[in-house]
Amino acid sequence: MARRSQVHIGVSGWRYKPWRRQFYPEGLPQKDELVHLASVFSTVEINGTFYSMQTPDAFARWADETPEGFVFAVKGPRFLTHMKRLRDPEAPLANFMASGLLRLGPKLGPVLWQLPPNFQFDPERLEAFFELLPRDTEQAVRLGRRHDHRLKSRAWLRVESRRPIRHAIEIRHESFRDPAFIALLRKHRIALVCADTVEWPLLMDLTADFVYCRLHGASELYRSAYSAAELSRWAKRVRAWRDGRPMTDGTFAGPPLKRRQRRDVYVYFDNTDKLHAPQDARALMQKLER
Numbered sequence: 329m330a331r332r333s334q335v336h337i338g339v340s341g342w343r344y345k346p347w348r349r350q351f352y353p354e355g356l357p358q359k360d361e362l363v364h365l366a367s368v369f370s371t372v373e374i375n376g377t378f379y380s381m382q383t384p385d386a387f388a389r390w391a392d393e394t395p396e397g398f399v400f401a402v403k404g405p406r407f408l409t410h411m412k413r414l415r416d417p418e419a420p421l422a423n424f425m426a427s428g429l430l431r432l433g434p435k436l437g438p439v440l441w442q443l444p445p446n447f448q449f450d451p452e453r454l455e456a457f458f459e460l461l462p463r464d465t466e467q468a469v470r471l472g473r474r475h476d477h478r479l480k481s482r483a484w485l486r487v488e489s490r491r492p493i494r495h496a497i498e499i500r501h502e503s504f505r506d507p508a509f510i511a512l513l514r515k516h517r518i519a520l521v522c523a524d525t526v527e528w529p530l531l532m533d534l535t536a537d538f539v540y541c542r543l544h545g546a547s548e549l550y551r552s553a554y555s556a557a558e559l560s561r562w563a564k565r566v567r568a569w570r571d572g573r574p575m576t577d578g579t580f581a582g583p584p585l586k587r588r589q590r591r592d593v594y595v596y597f598d599n600t601d602k603l604h605a606p607q608d609a610r611a612l613m614q615k616l617e618r
Contacts, residue, residue, distance in 0.1 A: 333570050333590040336371035336399050336437070337613045339605040340542070340598035351606040366394040369609060371401065371437065373596050377429070378403040378442070384428030384484035391432050399437035401540075401594060402429050410444045414457045419476045421460060426472035426483035430465060433487075438494040438519070438540055438594060445500040445528065449509055458495075458516040465491045496521050496540035500528040510535060510582025522578075524562075525549050532565075532578035534585055538592040539569045543608070545599035553604040554597075556611070562595070563615040569593045 342365045343358070352361055365372060374390070376382055390400065408420040429436060439461075462468040465487040472485045497513070498521035513520050513535035520535045525544040543562070545552040554562070561577070568575035572590040595612065597605035 333572075333592050335566060335570050335593045335595075335616060336369075337595045337609050337616070338369040338371035338373070338401075338597075339365070339602075339609050340373040340596045341375040341602070342372055344602040346601070346603050347606065350603075362390060362393050366398050368606070369613075370397065371399040371594060371596070373401045373403060373440065373598075375403055377424075377427075378406050381405065381423065381427050381478075381480050382429075383481040384431050387428040387431040387484075391435050394435060398435055399594075400432055400435050401437045401596065402432075402439050404439055404441045406442075409441055409447075413444075413447060414453050417457050417460055418471075418474060419478070422471050422474040423476065423479045425462060425468045426475040426479055426485055427481070428484045430468060430472075430487055431484050434491065436465075436491070436493070438496050438538065440496050440498065440521070440540065442498045442521075443500060447499075448501050449499075449503040449506055451508060451512060454509075454512060455516075458512070458518060461495050461516075461518075462493055463517075464493055465489075468493060494519065494536065494538055496536070496538075498523050498542065499531075502529055505529050505531065505581045507582040510580075514582075529581075530579055531581050532575065533580050533582050534569075534591070537589065538594065539566075541566075541593070541595045543595065543597045543599055550598065550602075551600050553600050554608045554611075559608065559612050559615055563612060566593050566595060566612075566616060 342362055352364055405424055408417055462471050469485045475483055496519035510533045517536045519538055519540045520533050522532050522541040524530055524546055527549045544550055565575055569591050570593050572588040597609045599605055
């Protein structure tokens with residue numbers, strides 16, 4: 329019997345002062361915020377990995393604080409995407425793989441690669457990067473062994489079993505509205521992030537065996553909440569992705585896939601300067617339960 333596709337609804341990050349006494353109960357210690365979040369949602373994006381290198385102990389603590397079945401999406405470092413702009417990616421990517429994310433074990437979900445707004449479609453540079461990405465934990469260990477002196481803590485390069493590693497890429501420049509980009513993603517089985525915002529292209533092409541969606545705010549970046557009607561529309565899209573039905577309610581850069589396939593779906597709210605994200609995520613979960 330084929331494995332049933334999973335839907336994970338969550339938020340981007342969890343340590344935000346405005347959430348205290350709103351999403352987090354009054355008096356909840358800061359150290360228990362992830363524990364509380366994991367009692368409500370089944371997934372979260374780790375944002376700290378984007379800004380700085382984390383440690384194996386941090387990843388282990390996050391894994392210990394969350395229940396079985398919880399999933400962490402891990403954001404790739406901006407040093408690689410924004411500063412290096414994917415040039416000479418081997419050492420930074422090896423450092424990232426060795427930094428401890430493998431300590432998440434079965435809770436390691438998709439790796440998110442967010443490109444800067446001024447990064448234009450460059451097929452050769454992207455393909456070189458895609459070919460280097462590890463597709464399972466054993467490949468990640470082999471790549472991590474090539475880390476350099478920039479790794480700030482001890483390397484963690486142990487895995488209990490071989491598990492797949494999924495990758496998703498978020499684009500923010502109009503030049504990616506190109507069928508050649510969609511073909512490149514499908515060739516390498518990398519998910520195109522469906523990023524809902526007025527600032528960047530909103531593309532919904534299916535390019536991998538899972539869907540990764542980031543809801544930044546439909547009318548004002550990071551600030552606008554989602555109405556009940558908007559959330560109903562997103563719930564309909566999520567069901568179509570999950571069930572392998574055609575989803576034509578969107579914008580696409582490439583041709584549709586001929587083969588229908590059920591997909592795991594990951595949705596993360598990143599809207600209203602983090603204020604409305606938890607309540608919108610909860611509302612979407614409730615719509616999907618009906």
